[in-house]
Amino acid sequence: MNKESVTSVTPQAAQTSSRVWRLGDQIDTDALAPGAYMKFGIDVIAKHTLESLRPEFASEVQAGDVIVAGEGFGVGSSREQAAGVLVHLGVKAVIAPSFSGLFYRNAFNLGLLLLTCTRADEIQEGMRVQVLSSGVQIEGGALLSVKPVPDFLLEMVRAKGLLNVLKARIASGQLHTRPQD
Amino acid sequence: MKTPQTLAQKVIAKAARRPSVEVGELLNCQVDLAMFHDSSGPRRLAPMLDELGAQIWDKNKVVLVLDHYVPAKDEESSAIVQLARDTAKRWKLPHVIDSEGICHVVLPERGHLRPGMFCVGGDSHSPTGGAFGSYMFGVGATEMLGVVVTGEIWLEVPQTLALNWEGSLSAGVCAKDMMLHMIAKLGLNGGRYQALEFTGSAVQSLGMQERMTLSNMGAEMGAQAALVAADQVTVDYLLQTGVAPEALEDWREWRSDTGAATELHKFDARTLAPQIAAPHSPALTKAVTEYAATPIDIAYIGACTGAKLVDLRAAASVLKNQRVHPKTRLMVAPASARDQEVARQEGTLQVLIDAGAQILPNSCGACAGYGATFEEGMTVMSSTARNFKARMGPPSVQVYLGSPFSVAAAAIKGQIADVREMLS
Numbered sequence: 357m358n359k360e361s362v363t364s365v366t367p368q369a370a371q372t373s374s375r376v377w378r379l380g381d382q383i384d385t386d387a388l389a390p391g392a393y394m395k396f397g398i399d400v401i402a403k404h405t406l407e408s409l410r411p412e413f414a415s416e417v418q419a420g421d422v423i424v425a426g427e428g429f430g431v432g433s434s435r436e437q438a439a440g441v442l443v444h445l446g447v448k449a450v451i452a453p454s455f456s457g458l459f460y461r462n463a464f465n466l467g468l469l470l471l472t473c474t475r476a477d478e479i480q481e482g483m484r485v486q487v488l489s490s491g492v493q494i495e496g497g498a499l500l501s502v503k504p505v506p507d508f509l510l511e512m513v514r515a516k517g518l519l520n521v522l523k524a525r526i527a528s529g530q531l532h533t534r535p536q537d
Numbered sequence: 538m539k540t541p542q543t544l545a546q547k548v549i550a551k552a553a554r555r556p557s558v559e560v561g562e563l564l565n566c567q568v569d570l571a572m573f574h575d576s577s578g579p580r581r582l583a584p585m586l587d588e589l590g591a592q593i594w595d596k597n598k599v600v601l602v603l604d605h606y607v608p609a610k611d612e613e614s615s616a617i618v619q620l621a622r623d624t625a626k627r628w629k630l631p632h633v634i635d636s637e638g639i640c641h642v643v644l645p646e647r648g649h650l651r652p653g654m655f656c657v658g659g660d661s662h663s664p665t666g667g668a669f670g671s672y673m674f675g676v677g678a679t680e681m682l683g684v685v686v687t688g689e690i691w692l693e694v695p696q697t698l699a700l701n702w703e704g705s706l707s708a709g710v711c712a713k714d715m716m717l718h719m720i721a722k723l724g725l726n727g728g729r730y731q732a733l734e735f736t737g738s739a740v741q742s743l744g745m746q747e748r749m750t751l752s753n754m755g756a757e758m759g760a761q762a763a764l765v766a767a768d769q770v771t772v773d774y775l776l777q778t779g780v781a782p783e784a785l786e787d788w789r790e791w792r793s794d795t796g797a798a799t800e801l802h803k804f805d806a807r808t809l810a811p812q813i814a815a816p817h818s819p820a821l822t823k824a825v826t827e828y829a830a831t832p833i834d835i836a837y838i839g840a841c842t843g844a845k846l847v848d849l850r851a852a853a854s855v856l857k858n859q860r861v862h863p864k865t866r867l868m869v870a871p872a873s874a875r876d877q878e879v880a881r882q883e884g885t886l887q888v889l890i891d892a893g894a895q896i897l898p899n900s901c902g903a904c905a906g907y908g909a910t911f912e913e914g915m916t917v918m919s920s921t922a923r924n925f926k927a928r929m930g931p932p933s934v935q936v937y938l939g940s941p942f943s944v945a946a947a948a949i950k951g952q953i954a955d956v957r958e959m960l961s
Binding site for chain 2 (some may be wrong): 382384386387390391392394395396408409427428431432433434435436439454456457458460461462465466506508517518519522523526531533534535536537
């Protein structure tokens with residue numbers, strides 16, 4: 357890990373462990389944000405998150421829970437609501453051996469932490485994990501290492517998304533934009 | 538000495554104002570063109586731009602396409618479409634394409650893409666633009682906000698996967714079959730968010746819209762971009778769209794250097810059978826013989842992937858003087874109004890209508906799953922790109938993917954069939 361640690365993103369992580377929702381391979385954006393509800397706002401779409409796979413997810417997930425999934429999490433559409441619903445529902449992080457590249461960008465742009473972990477398959481439903489600077493600690497089990505996340509993406513997680521990063525850069529004079537007419 | 542560069546690296550280097558780039562570098566790139574649509578565009582961007590008190594960095598470099606929620610089917614869709622139109626006026630956008638076709642098809646059709654351009658699109662099938670030798674990739678709405686405010690976007694210089702096809706395709710086999718086959722071999726995320734470059738004699742012999750089908754489904758392979766080096770086919774197409782000849786003078790530069798490092802995958806066009814992807818993943822692809830005789834209720838020709846003029850012609854070549862099976866419905870949603878008009882003038886559209894096809898609006902339709910979807914329990918043979926569970930209807934809907942040839946064959950037989958046995 358580089359010096360910009362994961363714990364600096366989620367300061368409470370060291371004290372609290374998270375419930376795990378275990379999902380399979382290739383969880384797609386239609387499963388996360390079903391197309392039929394895309395015409396609505398994020399609060400409505402979020403009620404249908406994963407309903408074709410885990411109908412109880414949206415009503416039972418609690419703030420601070422984590423999702424652990426298989427290969428290719430987030431494949432499919434560019435709709436960032438697929439990441440937005442997880443932020444809306446309070447999911448702290450998604451841990452998977454690989455992500456869709458497009459979803460990866462969208463998640464960080466909305467402030468959602470994704471951790472690439474080759475040993476994610478050792479984490480099962482019902483386990484509890486802690487997201488630490490050194491990796492993902494299975495409660496009573498192994499410490500799994502994760503791929504380092506570049507600093508500028510961690511900054512987006514801390515700021516809760518790119519919109520806030522842009523706001524701060526404009527406010528501090530680092531970024532000059534065309535003002536509205 | 539700079540390292541030999543792939544086509545992808547060359548376009549990225551130009552956008553990053555660098556002589557060359559190395560795989561793995563994190564760079565900021567200047568965006569030549571940003572495209573967004575009614576779903577990903579104004580309704581998401583406008584509130585955020587207002588919050589920043591900023592406006593679009595360069596309106597001439599932005600194209601808005603209304604294709605996802607048109608024609609509006611309900612109150613909410615109608616509000617989204619109206620918001621897009623009102624915002625286009627408020628922003629004084631010079632390039633708006635409203636209800637005239639799907640973004641990835643109308644963008645090049647209107648001459649917005651050229652070899653060597655660095656482009657982003659607010660839609661996952663944005664790699665389609667790579668067929669023209671531009672580096673184009675999909676982004677979400679918030680990332681698009683960053684682009685329209687700064688004119689820039691970051692990327693990690695990708696490796697290039699060279700997907701090489703030699704030989705000639707059999708009659709009834711086309712780009713869609715090539716792509717489904719590659720996705721089956723490499724996997725749904727087998728592109729690992731790197732760049733694809735399609736090469737070889739079988740690719741060079743494809744027309745522009747067939748090349749677009751290859752690049753389009755780079756999205757299903759999980760690639761960031763999916764390119765084809767420009768050649769005379771590209772130049773001829775772009776000249777015909779009205780691109781000025783002087784804007785194409787550098788087209789020969791936009792190809793990979795000899796000796797540029799790629800991960801090479803070789804395929805043989807001669808032995809490729811029509812390919813069918815079973816529910817619920819494009820990666821569940823096998824030769825048509827493996828799924829033959831699966832009964833279908835609906836044959837669907839639609840989307841940027843599978844309803845361009847070339848796709849309508851493919852379907853018509855099978856459906857000529859034939860009737861759709863009595864237990865099957867054939868639905869055709871031509872990907873652009875211009876393609877539909879050419880199809881009408883040359884008689885292709887009439888062949889489809891005479892066979893029993895229902896012609897639907899020039900929009901994303903059932904493929905996006907945003908409104909007009911299939912009913913409970915239907916089994917669908919579709920020329921679209923994606924068959925994820927619950928995408929094109931309720932979870933009970935079973936969607937098989939194939940080429941427009943294969944969809945036409947299934948429409949006639951009422952079941953999945955090998956089109957090679959049906960072409961005289």
